[in-house]
Amino acid sequence: MRTLEQTTQEVLDLxxxxxxxxxxSLAPEDDFFKKLGIDSxxxxxxxSRLENHFGIELPDYEVQGVSDFRTLASRIQxxx
Amino acid sequence: xLDLSKYxxxxxxxxxxxxxxxxxVCLIESDREREKERLTYREFKSRALPLAKALQxxxxxxxxxxxxxxxxxxxxxxxxxxxxxxxxxxVPLDYKLTPEEQWQLLEHSDARILITEYPIWRQxxxxxxxxxxxxxxxxxxxxxxxxxxxxxxxRWEEFQGSGEPTLVPRARKDVACIVYSSGTGGRxxxxxxxxxxxxxxxxxxxxxxxxxxxxxxxxxxPTNHAIDFMVGFFGPFIxxxxxxxxxxxxxxxxxEAFSKYKIAYVSLVPLVLKNLQKGLQARFDALPPGKRxxxxxxxxxxxxxxxxxxxxxxxxxxLKQVHDPFGGELRTIIVGGAFTEPQTLQFFYDLGIPVANGxxxxxxxxxxxxxxxxxxxxxxxxxxxxxMEVRIVNPSADGIGEVAVRSRTIMSGYxxxxxxxxxxxxxxxxxxxxxxxFEPAGHLQLFGRKKNMIVTEEGKNxxxxxxxxxxxxxxxKEFCVFAANYIWPQRSMVGEQLLLALHLEPGQTYSEKLRxxxxxxxxxxxxxxxxxxxxxxxxxxxxxxxxxxxxNALAEQIAKLDRATAFLPI
Numbered sequence: 001m002r003t004l005e006q007t008t009q010e011v012l013d014l015x016x017x018x019x020x021x022x023x024x025s026l027a028p029e030d031d032f033f034k035k036l037g038i039d040s041x042x043x044x045x046x047x048s049r050l051e052n053h054f055g056i057e058l059p060d061y062e063v064q065g066v067s068d069f070r071t072l073a074s075r076i077q078x079x080x
Numbered sequence: 081x082l083d084l085s086k087y088x089x090x091x092x093x094x095x096x097x098x099x100x101x102x103x104x105v106c107l108i109e110s111d112r113e114r115e116k117e118r119l120t121y122r123e124f125k126s127r128a129l130p131l132a133k134a135l136q137x138x139x140x141x142x143x144x145x146x147x148x149x150x151x152x153x154x155x156x157x158x159x160x161x162x163x164x165x166x167x168x169x170x171v172p173l174d175y176k177l178t179p180e181e182q183w184q185l186l187e188h189s190d191a192r193i194l195i196t197e198y199p200i201w202r203q204x205x206x207x208x209x210x211x212x213x214x215x216x217x218x219x220x221x222x223x224x225x226x227x228x229x230x231x232x233x234x235r236w237e238e239f240q241g242s243g244e245p246t247l248v249p250r251a252r253k254d255v256a257c258i259v260y261s262s263g264t265g266g267r268x269x270x271x272x273x274x275x276x277x278x279x280x281x282x283x284x285x286x287x288x289x290x291x292x293x294x295x296x297x298x299x300x301x302p303t304n305h306a307i308d309f310m311v312g313f314f315g316p317f318i319x320x321x322x323x324x325x326x327x328x329x330x331x332x333x334x335x336e337a338f339s340k341y342k343i344a345y346v347s348l349v350p351l352v353l354k355n356l357q358k359g360l361q362a363r364f365d366a367l368p369p370g371k372r373x374x375x376x377x378x379x380x381x382x383x384x385x386x387x388x389x390x391x392x393x394x395x396x397x398x399l400k401q402v403h404d405p406f407g408g409e410l411r412t413i414i415v416g417g418a419f420t421e422p423q424t425l426q427f428f429y430d431l432g433i434p435v436a437n438g439x440x441x442x443x444x445x446x447x448x449x450x451x452x453x454x455x456x457x458x459x460x461x462x463x464x465x466x467x468m469e470v471r472i473v474n475p476s477a478d479g480i481g482e483v484a485v486r487s488r489t490i491m492s493g494y495x496x497x498x499x500x501x502x503x504x505x506x507x508x509x510x511x512x513x514x515x516x517x518f519e520p521a522g523h524l525q526l527f528g529r530k531k532n533m534i535v536t537e538e539g540k541n542x543x544x545x546x547x548x549x550x551x552x553x554x555x556x557k558e559f560c561v562f563a564a565n566y567i568w569p570q571r572s573m574v575g576e577q578l579l580l581a582l583h584l585e586p587g588q589t590y591s592e593k594l595r596x597x598x599x600x601x602x603x604x605x606x607x608x609x610x611x612x613x614x615x616x617x618x619x620x621x622x623x624x625x626x627x628x629x630x631x632n633a634l635a636e637q638i639a640k641l642d643r644a645t646a647f648l649p650i
Contacts, residue, residue, distance in 0.1 A: 033607040040538060040607070041331065041355050048330050057112070060151065060328055061199035065178060067607060 002080060008073035011050060015069065018049055028070040054080060081291070081319040084283050089250035089275040091164035093318055098125040098161075101320030104293045107154045108341060111327035117154055121320070124158060131162035133241025135193070138218060142167035142248050145258065146193035147186055147216075149173045149200055152299045152325045155222045155236065157313050159195045167248025168193075170257045171270075172304035175200055176606070183209030188268045189258050189495065190215050195236065198224040205231050252276035258495055259306060261442035261541060270495035277445040280488040282315050284465040288450055289345065289412055289436065291319035296409075298324045298337055298346040305539070306446040307347050307416045331355075339407040347414040350424070351537040353435070357427050360402070375401075382432050389454045395432020402431050412436045416447070417539020419526060419573030422458035429456045438462050439524060444510055445489030449524045460523035470524065471509075472517055479517040480527050480571075484509040515571075526573050532566040532631065534576035536608045544578060547609050550601045551580065555594070558583045558621050560629050561611060567635050568643045577612035579647060581638055583621060590616055590648075599650055613647045 002010070012026045019036045026035060032043065043063075050072075051058055056079045066072050082100065087093040102122040109117040119127070140146065146163045148170065150156045163170050171189040173182055175197075182204060186194060194216050196204065201221045204210065219233035250256070256275045260268055289311070291297070299312035316323055324341045326333055337343065348356075367375055382398050385391055392411060396403045403410070413428065413435045420437050428435045438450035439461035448470060451462030464470045468487045475481035490510045493501035504511060513531030516524050533543045544561035551559055564577040580598065584590065595614075602610045615638055622633040638646070 031603045034603065034610075039351060041351060044330050048332060059199070061197070064176065065606070067603065 002077070004074060004077050007054075007077045007080070008070060010053065011069050011073045011076065014049060014053055015046060018046055026069065028073070029068055031067050032069060032072070033067055050076060056080060081286060084279045084318065087279060088252050089164070089254070090256050090278055090314060091161070091167070091247060091250065093279065094161055094164065094314075095247055097121070097318045097320065101293060104320045105322045106317060106320075107157065108296075108322060108324045109154045109327065110324065110333075110337065110341075112333055113336070116327070119154060121317075124154075124161070128158045128161045128165065129245055130240035130242070131159065131236075132165040133243060133245035134239045135162060135166045135168070135241075136245050137241045138193075140166050140168060140193060142250065143169060143254070144193075145169045145171050145189055145191040146195065147171035147173055147189060147191035148304070149175050149182055149194065149196040149204075150222070150303075151175050151197065151327065152303050152308070152312070153197075153327060154325060155195075156303050157317075157323070159220075159236075160313065163193075164256070165245060165247055167250055169255050172257060172259060172309065174260070174302060174304050176302070178606070179203045179207035180209040183207060183213045185260055185268055185270075186216055187213040189260075189270055192216065193218045193220070195220045195222070197222050198228060201230070201233055205233070250275055252279065253492070255492065257309075259304070259309075259442050267497070267500070267545065268495075269497070269500065271442050271491040272493055272495055273445060273491050277489045277491065278310070278314055280467060281310060281445045281447070281465075282318060284467055284489075285310060285447060285450075286315055286319060287466060288452060289414070291316045291321035291345075293320040295319075295321040295344045296324055296341055297321060298326075298334075298341070298343040300326070300329060300334065300352070301347045301349065301417065301539070305417065306440070306442045307414070310446045311345065311347055311414060335405065338410065339405060342407045342409040344409050344411045345414060346410070347416060349417040349537065349539040350415060350420040351418075351539075353413065353415050353420060353428075354424055354537070357424050360431070361427075379430055383430050386429070386432060387455065390429075390432070390434045390456070392432065392434075399432055403433070406433070414438075416440065418535045418537050419461075421574055425456075425458040429453075429458065439483075439514075439516075439526060441510070441512055443491050443504060444485050444487070444512070445491065448483075448485050448487075448512075451523075457521075457523050460519060460525050462524065463522050464524070470518075473509075473511070475517065480515055481517070482530055483512045483514045483516040483524070483526075485512060486510070527571045528565055528569055528573060529563070529576075532563050532635070534563045534565070534578060535573075536576070537574070538608055540608045542578065542609055547578070547605055547611070550604055551598070554597065554601065555585075556582050556588070557585045558629075560621060560631065560634060562631075562635060562638070564612070564643070564647065567638045578610070579613050579615050580611045580650075581615045581617055581621075581634065583617045583619070590614070595650060602650065611650065613649045615641065615646050615648070 008028050016023050062075050098121045106121045106124050107119040146168050171191050198221050220236040221233045222236040252275050255272045257273045258270045297316050301308040415437050425435050434453050438447045440447035449462040449464050472481040473484045486509045515527045548561050560581045564579045622630040
């Protein structure tokens with residue numbers, strides 16, 4: 001079972017790979033809309049990648065209003 | 081399609097539609113790759129009437145208000161029909177608002193009943209704002225797990241009356257819905273839409289985009305939005321067509337739905353349409369040179385053939401590889417909620433996929449103009465719909481002025497806001513605040529806004545006043561939020577931005593600490609509501625005797641500054 005820290009790190013790694021930003025340039029408290037310059041649609045794409053990676057289903061309502069990696073990771077963690 | 085001229089209300093028209101098309105499929109609900117539900121009109125009726133009866137048994141009567149906060153799904157439409165059947169006024173609210181904003185609108189609308197989904201209720205129940213909305217006496221929650229903590233809420237599935245409910249008659253001029261066009265800040269704008277507004281709009285729209293049994297509409301825009309309410313509920317239902325709901329709106333499931341359910345119509349916001357364009361363009365660019373040349377030649381042939389009007393059958397055969405992933409039945413993509421760039425519209429039309437772009441406001445009852453595609457004109461938002469009178473007020477030398485509209489689809493006013501209503505509707509004409517002109521063939525072209533607001537590519541209306549609360553107690557002398565294009569008019573409907581005007585304390589500088597503070601507050605706002613930059617001012621803001629900021633006067637002061645140097649991105 002992953003810890004929240006591990007999950008958060010995996011979310012950051014996956015986001016940096018998916019959006020082609022240098023590894024290590026993203027932090028848990030970062031606002032992913034701002035930091036990655038992405039829109040809501042690109043966020044949905046990222047969620048699909050995260051679901052595949054963690055092997056979970058993340059209902060849309062669970063990520064409603066979430067804009068930072070840490071909260072996103074905690075929502076994922078609760079479904080692992 | 082039913083003859084809507086015979087009907088006084090949405091409820092009465094839907095009642096007959098449910099009987100007329102009883103064996104046809106009306107709703108399909110899918111979650112990821114799983115189909116959750118498929119209902120005929122008869123089954124829809126058998127689900128809705130016990131709910132209508134339970135509402136009536138609970139004392140819900142003509143003119144009482146009931147709010148729905150749900151994602152797009154069958155229970156949204158079933159609940160709405162039950163509310164109309166019982167003579168109620170529907171208050172459709174945006175499920176994407178924060179719980180505090182939702183409670184604020186629930187209080188403002190004076191809704192007696194709230195119908196919502198369990199995950200939304202969990203958040204609403206925990207929010208502070210709940211205390212203020214004492215008017216909400218009954219809460220119905222769908223899909224709650226068996227051991228869920230519901231507080232005082234009841235399970236939607238168990239809220240059923242026995243026996244026949246009574247269809248409560250309503251008059252055409254009675255309010256059918258209160259639709260919030262914006263204003264989650266100090267002054268919510270609840271548009272009071274009458275039954276007549278919807279009946280008339282439905283006749284106009286279905287004359288251009290006909291539905292019939294077997295035709296399927298993919299419902300993606302939120303159903304509380306005027307467009308989806310019309311083309312994803314009322315329109316298809318009175319024609320016996322079907323609506324497809326997806327519980328998970330990920331691009332891969334949306335793509336799959338087109339071919340799986342043979343979708344004929346879909347409504348999208350410009351952001352999604354542009355994304356589709358990007359995806360298709362990338363596919364075309366990846367073609368080997370030989371195949372690409374053939375493809376380009378086929379597109380050129382299609383363009384020549386469809387110059388005067390769409391020819392779907394030919395386009396589908398000619399550009400099979402483009403049309404097949406859309407299921408082969410797609411007739412029109414309806415794009416709305418915000419302005420769409422002409423090159424995006426042209427891109428799809430050249431591929432033989434007609435995009436119906438138009439122009440509308442919630443206040444005007446969904447659409448004012450729609451491109452009738454005969455011929456297709458990417459540089460305009462089309463001609464006025466039947467029954468719409470549109471004129472340009474105080475045009476300048478180049479013919480551009482404020483767009484004003486008069487029709488039987490215009491709202492009766494803003495709820496509890498006679499002053500705002502009087503500003504918006506002058507001598508029966510709705511003043512839209514948008515700038516436009518008619519070109520010689522009678523198509524409307526838009527050129528920016530006169531009003532202090534922006535519309536995002538996701539179709540969200542943002543009024544600067546509504547987001548100022550997040551900057552309260554900012555350590556500066558005073559601040560004010562504006563739409564940048566309102567200050568420095570631009571003849572454009574895209575790329576709109578919000579700015580924060582700041583007047584610092586004497587001796588204070590715009591430090592990195594202050595910038596970080598603004599940035600942190602900004603990030604608390606939903607992403608589409610965020611400010612893009614700061615403008616620094618040296619003088620006190622002009623204020624009224626009651627110390628309210630004179631926004632117009634302040635805007636004029638800021639306008640004297642050069643945007644290129646004064647606008648500091650954050």
